[in-house]
Amino acid sequence: MSDRVGRLALMSWSHQRKTWVHTPRPCLRSHRYIAAAGPAAVEGDAAEIAAAAIEARRWADVTVMVIGDSIGTTAGFGLESCGEMADRTSLDPPGSQLAMLEHVAAAGAPAPLVVVTLNGRPATFGAASQNAVLRNVSALLVAWRPGQEGGLAVADVLLGRVDPSGRLTQAWVQSAGHIRSPANPWMQDFPANGVPQKDNYDSTTAPLFPFGFGLSFTTFNLSAARCGGTARDAPSGARDAPSGARDAPSGTLSCNITVTNSGYRDGALAVQVYAQRPMTRGVSRLQRQLAGFEKVWVAAGASVRASIPINVQDLARYDPDARVWVVDAGTWQFWVSTCAGSAWGGWNAGKDRA
Helix, strand or coil: CCCCCCCEEEEEECCCCCCCCCCCCHHCCCCCCCCCCCCEEECCHHHHHHHHHHHHHHHCEEEEEEEHHHHHCHCCCCCCCCCCCCCCCCCCCCHHHHHHHHHCCCCCCCCCCEEEEECCCCCCCHHHCCCHHHHCCCEECCCCCCCCCCCHHHHHHHCCCCCCCCCCCEEECCCHHHHHCCCCCCCCCECCEEEECCCCCCCCCCECCCCCCCCCCCCCCEEEEEEEEEEEEECCCCCCCCCCCEEECCEEEEEEEEEECCCCCCCCEEEEEEEECCCCCCCCCCCCCEEEEEEEECCCCCCCEEEEEEEHHHEEEEEEECCCCCCCCCEEEEEEEHHHHHHHCCCCCCECCC
16 A cells, blocks of 8 residues: 555454554544544444444445454453463454454455454464455454554555565464464474375364565565585583583584565565474484574665575584584585475475575
């Protein structure tokens, strides 16, 4: 969107009391091109609440729905859906928010539907239906818990004044039962003889969005990856080590790659490097791990050469028998990617192996 956004239907609801906080609704409503519909309540009949929202969407050029968690400072302690003593068995939006989103998304209006989430944990959008409602959502803006100035920041992104460049610091699961996910950096799918394990009995094991994932108003291409550097053996006789044992090697590797902004706007990309260690008999390790990253700014139509340093000691594992940190000997492989998913099967965009 831009400052000439045209007619926009804005729908948000919360338990919020009067506080000194900039929320998305007043920040957008102050814009001369915007009309707002709402607010609605988290609780209530979803179909009845959605009727007004659907009617507003008919004349809107863009529809923005703000959903998410309530917290103690706005909902009143004991009513929060996220925070201390607010455990839940489902990651779907609390109350009737999901049902309302499904009604509005199914209305079939030509206006794009943008969903903004204010949440303290990854959210799902109908885990039982495998998040099917997202197929009718044009864009998803995850604001997390953005603080007092959050409404202004959200408005700047929605109006195109700021190019979003945030990336996920965890895998975004499809449901509460998908905590074990092959693109989760801590819970990975270990292949047997090079063949990946099968999906779950009732669903795929893939995450909804992989670790490191995020979109921008522009597009990027990665090419010509090269990795190199030196490693130095540590001296023998390290502290607490058996006689003659060596600590982990030191040194720095560098992965260089060309980042091209193939879109029409300036933007920033977090270039990520994933390492795959040699197979070591009797030792189960991460299939691949994040080894380094670097955020680079690239003007529209331009290319830059990014250099991502990798500390060799960050590739080490602890050997409990020798009581030292060691870097496994053998051939290491490195993937330069836009997210963890592109270093696994199924996410091929932006993958380049060095």
